[in-house]
Amino acid sequence: EAGVAQSPRYKIIEKRQSVAFWCNPISGHATLYWYQQILGQGPKLLIQFQNNGVVDDSQLPKDRFSAERLKGVDSTLKIQPAKLEDSAVYLCASSRTRLGETQYFGPGTRLLVL
Amino acid sequence: AQKVTQAQTEISVVEKEDVTLDCVYETRDTTYYLFWYKQPPSGELVFLIRRNSFDEQNEISGRYSWNFQKSTSSFNFTITASQVVDSAVYFCALSEARGGADGLTFGKGTHLIIQP
Numbered sequence: 371e372a373g374v375a376q377s378p379r380y381k382i383i384e385k386r387q388s389v390a391f392w393c394n395p396i397s398g399h400a401t402l403y404w405y406q407q408i409l410g411q412g413p414k415l416l417i418q419f420q421n422n423g424v425v426d427d428s429q430l431p432k433d434r435f436s437a438e439r440l441k442g443v444d445s446t447l448k449i450q451p452a453k454l455e456d457s458a459v460y461l462c463a464s465s466r467t468r469l470g471e472t473q474y475f476g477p478g479t480r481l482l483v484l
Numbered sequence: 485a486q487k488v489t490q491a492q493t494e495i496s497v498v499e500k501e502d503v504t505l506d507c508v509y510e511t512r513d514t515t516y517y518l519f520w521y522k523q524p525p526s527g528e529l530v531f532l533i534r535r536n537s538f539d540e541q542n543e544i545s546g547r548y549s550w551n552f553q554k555s556t557s558s559f560n561f562t563i564t565a566s567q568v569v570d571s572a573v574y575f576c577a578l579s580e581a582r583g584g585a586d587g588l589t590f591g592k593g594t595h596l597i598i599q600p
Contacts, residue, residue, distance in 0.1 A: 405587075412488075412592050412593050413590050415588065418586070470534075472534050475529040477528045
């Protein structure tokens with residue numbers, strides 16, 4: 371069974387530019403999550419989807435971050451405009467359901483904002 | 485609000501020693517889930533174990549064991565006869581699964597260094 375796929379793996383941009391990350395969850399997983407992991411810290415949840423609907427986006431900085439999962443499978447996370455403090459690893463995870471099931475993580479996208 | 489505390493920032497031991505990683509959690513819910521993940525230098529988070537709040541039975545998997553104690557809100561992780569390949573950052577995480585929102589709250593992680 372293929373794991374969670376993410377691209378790109380690395381991205382370097384200038385501040386105020388925009389960037390987008392893509393995630394393809396494990397086949398059949400209805401729930402998809404985006405986390406931000408700043409160096410030296412644990413991951414922090416940004417947004418949770420159930421199929422194509424948002425379950426929790428309370429920690430998403432909505433003035434600059436947006437995410438979508440239009441067909442209930444792949445998801446895209448966008449930052450516009452990027453700030454220096456957005457430098458982090460962006461992790462995508464998926465689970466079969468949203469009842470405390472195990473979340474499986476992708477390899478992440480490492481973003482550096484200069 | 486839910487919270488996970490991993491007080492040990494870094495632990496360094498010599499290979500073959502036993503080592504315990506501490507995890508203390510806070511939650512208002514009676515139904516919750518606890519997890520441990522391993523993050524090797526490659527960066528990918530690897531799932532190790534999941535426990536629900538109604539199952540306090542300790543678990544052993546090879547050299548790994550977990551001690552869940554609701555009375556002290558702790559979910560500690562022990563590696564027996566540590567090996568160099570165990571070197572990684574280990575995260576404890578909590579999910580309350582409230583209203584279907586079950587995003588994980590992670591601790592800050594414990595960096596485990598196993599010296600040969």
